[in-house]
Amino acid sequence: MADMSGKVALVTGAAHGIGRASALALARAGAAVCVADIDPADGAKTVSQIIDAGGRAIYAQCDVRRADETRAMVAATLAEYGRLDAAVNNAGIAGSFDHRLHEAADDMLDAVLAVNLRGVWNCMKAELDVMLAQGGGAIVNMASVAGLIGAPKAAAYTASKHAVVGITKSAALDYARAGLRINAVCPAYTDTRMVQAAVTADPRLAAIMSKAIPMGRLGTADEIAAAVAWLCSDKSSFVTGHALVLDGGLVAI
Numbered sequence: 001m002a003d004m005s006g007k008v009a010l011v012t013g014a015a016h017g018i019g020r021a022s023a024l025a026l027a028r029a030g031a032a033v034c035v036a037d038i039d040p041a042d043g044a045k046t047v048s049q050i051i052d053a054g055g056r057a058i059y060a061q062c063d064v065r066r067a068d069e070t071r072a073m074v075a076a077t078l079a080e081y082g083r084l085d086a087a088v089n090n091a092g093i094a095g096s097f098d099h100r101l102h103e104a105a106d107d108m109l110d111a112v113l114a115v116n117l118r119g120v121w122n123c124m125k126a127e128l129d130v131m132l133a134q135g136g137g138a139i140v141n142m143a144s145v146a147g148l149i150g151a152p153k154a155a156a157y158t159a160s161k162h163a164v165v166g167i168t169k170s171a172a173l174d175y176a177r178a179g180l181r182i183n184a185v186c187p188a189y190t191d192t193r194m195v196q197a198a199v200t201a202d203p204r205l206a207a208i209m210s211k212a213i214p215m216g217r218l219g220t221a222d223e224i225a226a227a228v229a230w231l232c233s234d235k236s237s238f239v240t241g242h243a244l245v246l247d248g249g250l251v252a253i
């Protein structure tokens with residue numbers, strides 16, 4: 001298991017799903033955690049779950065689309081815990097999966113890129129300043145199998161996640177000799193609110209998703225969080241610029 005004893009981590013989009021599971025996994029591994037989100041009520045629940053289990057956590061209200069708010073999130077983490085060892089840039093939205101590109105709304109592309117790409121950009125800028133000054137740190141960006149392969153009726157989301165993989169690899173090279181490791185994870189369909197919303201909109205998707213995965217089931221948020229915690233920890237000390245696939249075999253087909 002990853003050991004994050006004495007370390008400080010932040011997780012964006014930590015009020016739900018993979019972000020919450022990652023915050024809990026990092027706290028279980030010993031990290032003090034800044035739980036960041038735009039949803040204060042459910043963000044507070046993540047904080048409570050960590051504290052109830054004996055860990056340390058604070059909540060930061062942060063819309064990752066706003067550079068001033070990502071800087072404030074990092075500042076709040078430093079004010080509380082004095083350093084930042086690991087950052088999980090997880091906040092993301094799906095956009096719509098029901099139109100081919102020529103039918104899709106232009107503002108849907110802008111909305112998806114604002115969170116999934118600009119959000120990661122904003123977070124990394126704020127985090128890198130601190131990690132460079134410290135001389136070390138680990139960043140994990142939340143991509144997707146849609147960052148590696150195409151998906152029908154998902155051009156905006158797929159573009160955003162390919163961009164996350166690209167930004168991860170370039171930044172990993174920029175800071176490889178500065179003691180910073182920067183990686184991405186690429187989950188396939190994982191059982192969270194995001195997937196549940198897609199299934200509610202089109203119930204046929206439940207069977208389509210499970211059938212698409214060779215293991216025959218969706219991933220769990222805890223399975224993704226375990227990999228996130230490993231990439232945040234010193235156990236992965238020689239890993240940087242990697243896009244770790246967590247997909248039940250999907251991209252092996």
Ligand code: NAD
Binds near residue numbers: 189
């Ligand atoms: P989710 O909807 O359960 O959680 C997303 C979280 O991000 C929520 O807490 C939400 O409030 C927060 N968020 C949304 N916009 C935000 C913003 N502008 N600023 C800050 N926080 C914001 O979804 P999830 O499935 O847990 O997704 C988490 C990440 O995992 C996303 O980046 C998603 O693209 C990625 N992902 C999900 C799956 C999947 O199948 N669930 C697969 C691959 C990748």
